[in-house]
Amino acid sequence: MEENKSRGLSFWEEALETLPRHDLESLQLKRLRETVRSALSVAFYKEKFNCAAIDPAKIASIDGIRHFPFTTKEDMRRLFPYGLLAVPLKDCVRVHASSGTTGSSVAVFHTQKDIDTWSNLVARCLYGVGVRESDIFQNMAGYGLFTGGLGFHYGAQEVRALTIPSSAGNSKRQVQLMVDFGTTVGHIMPSYAIYLMKVFKDMGIDPKRDTKLRILFLGAEPHSEKTRKRIETFYGVDAYNSYGLSEMNGPGVSFECHLKDGLHIWEDNYIVEIIDPEGDEPVPVGEVGELVYTMLQKEAMPLIRYRSQDLASFIQEPCKCGRTHCRISRIQGRVDDMITWKGVNIFPLQIENVLMEIREVQETYLVVLETENDEDRMTVQVEVEESFLKGGKSDELHARIVNSLQAELLAKPEVRLVPPCTIPISGVGKAKRVIDKRSS
Ligand code: ADP
Ligand code: ZN
Numbered sequence: 001m002e003e004n005k006s007r008g009l010s011f012w013e014e015a016l017e018t019l020p021r022h023d024l025e026s027l028q029l030k031r032l033r034e035t036v037r038s039a040l041s042v043a044f045y046k047e048k049f050n051c052a053a054i055d056p057a058k059i060a061s062i063d064g065i066r067h068f069p070f071t072t073k074e075d076m077r078r079l080f081p082y083g084l085l086a087v088p089l090k091d092c093v094r095v096h097a098s099s100g101t102t103g104s105s106v107a108v109f110h111t112q113k114d115i116d117t118w119s120n121l122v123a124r125c126l127y128g129v130g131v132r133e134s135d136i137f138q139n140m141a142g143y144g145l146f147t148g149g150l151g152f153h154y155g156a157q158e159v160r161a162l163t164i165p166s167s168a169g170n171s172k173r174q175v176q177l178m179v180d181f182g183t184t185v186g187h188i189m190p191s192y193a194i195y196l197m198k199v200f201k202d203m204g205i206d207p208k209r210d211t212k213l214r215i216l217f218l219g220a221e222p223h224s225e226k227t228r229k230r231i232e233t234f235y236g237v238d239a240y241n242s243y244g245l246s247e248m249n250g251p252g253v254s255f256e257c258h259l260k261d262g263l264h265i266w267e268d269n270y271i272v273e274i275i276d277p278e279g280d281e282p283v284p285v286g287e288v289g290e291l292v293y294t295m296l297q298k299e300a301m302p303l304i305r306y307r308s309q310d311l312a313s314f315i316q317e318p319c320k321c322g323r324t325h326c327r328i329s330r331i332q333g334r335v336d337d338m339i340t341w342k343g344v345n346i347f348p349l350q351i352e353n354v355l356m357e358i359r360e361v362q363e364t365y366l367v368v369l370e371t372e373n374d375e376d377r378m379t380v381q382v383e384v385e386e387s388f389l390k391g392g393k394s395d396e397l398h399a400r401i402v403n404s405l406q407a408e409l410l411a412k413p414e415v416r417l418v419p420p421c422t423i424p425i426s427g428v429g430k431a432k433r434v435i436d437k438r439s440s
Contacts, residue, residue, distance in 0.1 A: 011120035011158055012127050016268060017323045024324055025062050028271055031296035033059055036068075038086050039302045044079060065271060065294060070280065070305045076106040076247065084301050085109060092300050097145040098246040099220075101430055102309070102336055105145075108246050109300040115154065117297050121252035121266050122155025129215065129240055129258050131185050133160035136212075138178060140188040140196075141220065142168045142428060147250020148220050152187045155252060161185065168192055169428040171199040178211050185215040187242070187251075190223035191431035193231045194363040198421065200234075208236035217242045219251055221430050222333050222349050226356030230363060243331055247306055248293050254328060262315040262327035269296050272326065273305075274314055277335045288313045288332055309335040311347075339434060341369065341378050342411045348433040351380060354408045360388050360397050366423045366432075367413075371439040378413040380405065383420050 019027070036056035039045040048069040059065075075084075082089065093112050097105040110118070131137065137156040141148030143165060156163045166177050168189070174196065177183065188196070193216065200207055207213055213235055218228065219242035232239045243263055244253040253270060254263040265272050274289040275282050283289035291308045311334065315327040333347040340346075348367060355361045362383040370377050380401075388397050398417055406412045425431055 009123075009127070009159075011123040017124070017128070017325065019268070019324055021324055024267055027268055028062055028296060029059070031268075032062065032065065032271065032294065033057065035294065035296055035298065035302045035304065038299070039304055041086050042084055042302075044075065044084060045304065062271060065273070065305065066282070068294075068305050070292070070307050071303050072307050073103070073106060073247075073309065077104055080104075081107045084303070086302055087111060087300050094150075095145075096147045096150070096246050096250065099146055099430060102334065106247060108147075108249075110249075111299040114249075114299050117269065118151065118249040118252055119154035119158045121249065121269055122151055123158035124266065125242060125252055125255035126155055126159050126161070126185075126217075128255070129238070131156070131159050131161055131215065135159075135161040135184045136164065136181055137161040138164040138166050138174075138181070138183040138186045140166055140168055140174060140186055140192060147244065147246045148187070148189070151244070151250035151252060152217070156185075156187075169426075171196060171427060172203060175199055175203055175205055178207070178213065179205065182212045184212050185217075186213060186237075187217040187219065189220045189430065190218045190227055190231065191221055191425055192427045193218065193235070193239075194227070195425050195427035197234050197363070207234065211235075213237050215240065217251075219243060222331050222337075222352075224349060224352045224356050225330070227352065227363060230356065241330060243310075245308055245310065247303055247308070248295055253293075257319060257321040257323060259319060259321050261319065262329060263312075264319065264323055264325045264327050267325045270294065271296065272328070274312065274328075275307075277309070277311065283313075285314045285316050288329070290335060291328070311335065337434070339367070339369065339378075339436070341376055341413075344409060344411045346409050346411075350408055351405065352433075354404045355380075355382060355401070358397075358401060358404065360384055361401070362420055364420075364423045364425060367434045369434070369436045369438050371437070376438055378411075379416055380413050381416045381418050381423055383423060384417050386419055389417055389419060 033056045091111050092109045094110045096108050139152050143149030216237045216239045218239050228239050240256045242255050244251040254265045256263050271294040273292040275292055277290040288311050291310045293306045294304050311332040312328040333349050338345050355365050364383045366381040368379045401415050
């Protein structure tokens with residue numbers, strides 16, 4: 001640690017990553033009190049805390065947070081843009097906004113200190129899996145209000161990697177940049193990584209043979225373990241799941257360590273709870289529920305008990321990497337990603353899990369829900385290689401996909417096999433996996 005500090009890597013403190021739970025919770029408690037105190041300068045929180053008779057000085061333990069009121073996306077939309085600011089606007093140096101995947105996007109403000117804290121969090125994620133100043137880091141996430149661009153950019157610069165702000169899109173150039181600059185590490189959305197596979201093939205470039213890529217960070221979208229493996233195999237890299245949301249800065253909230261066994265959350269900066277998405281009680285450890293965050297150390301906009309609508313479960317056992325910060329499962333989806341069809345609840349990731357197990361299936365799929373003659377129909381469009389689209393091979397593959405989906409979903413969807421590149425993916429922005437055209 002001393003050696004790293006002397007080299008000026010202020011974000012990396014091994015002692016913080018492995019802080020005993022008791023000390024970690026004491027640190028959280030101290031920061032929670034400070035957070036509540038500063039949140040009281042926001043009319044919205046002042047009113048809520050007064051109603052709940054909460055005095056920051058009297059918060060005795062982290063568990064006390066369960067009595068705090070929630071903050072929701074609706075609150076953020078209602079108070080858009082400046083209603084949740086805890087500092088004068090002149091102290092803010094940047095604003096970001098969520099992508100607006102589930103409705104109008106929300107604005108999140110940062111002071112300079114907030115930007116520094118955020119950059120450190122991202123830097124810790126990068127450094128923790130071996131990114132160093134000798135690396136060449138290509139950031140293939142969109143720059144702008146989306147946090148994946150600037151969030152990763154500043155984190156990579158903090159590690160002192162040479163950072164290429166290539167952004168998403170412009171795909172042939174993207175590949176060429178990778179070859180020309182000898183990119184070793186990249187950040188990319190999983191659907192774009194899949195899209196780029198075809199661009200690589202069309203250009204006759206094999207990332208394993210013709211690039212120096214060794215690590216990819218996959219973020220901003222749900223993706224299955226099998227999709228990760230396919231990306232790792234094609235690019236010849238270690239791919240790490242990186243999760244975050246704009247309301248909690250963006251990337252840098254939760255990340256995989258080198259063991260790739262669940263995602264750690266930086267608990268010195270966040271208190272995380274997992275609650276029943278339909279209620280407000282915690283779910284038993286190991287059960288899937290809604291992630292609720294309280295941000296510690298945030299100056300501009302300290303959100304408390306923010307209901308993220310993202311679904312995951314806690315992993316109880318401590319990680320073998322030695323970090324004491326808690327772990328969560330892969331994000332299963334968002335509360336409102338859930339499809340209710342023929343009385344069963346289905347998440348797109350369940351469909352992806354099944355499809356990616358089938359070797360002949362390519363990586364892109366689309367679920368279409370329609371009403372026909374008063375009946376709800378679900379069709380799963382699946383891209384497969386041309387050679388599997390004809391004759392007996394096609395019938396056998398089709399039957400296998402239908403059976404596998406039925407076994408997982410407990411209902412039988414229709415399946416349509418389509419040639420590669422039939423389902424539109426722009427490569428820019430989050431992939432749309434479900435189109436719901438049902439009348440109700
Ligand atoms: P929006 O909520 O409008 O998409 P953001 O750009 O802030 O706005 O995206 C954050 C959301 O993206 C998260 O709340 C989560 O639903 C999803 N997300 C981000 N990273 C991941 C990941 N690694 N796995 C699954 N979902 C992710
Ligand atoms: Zn770990």
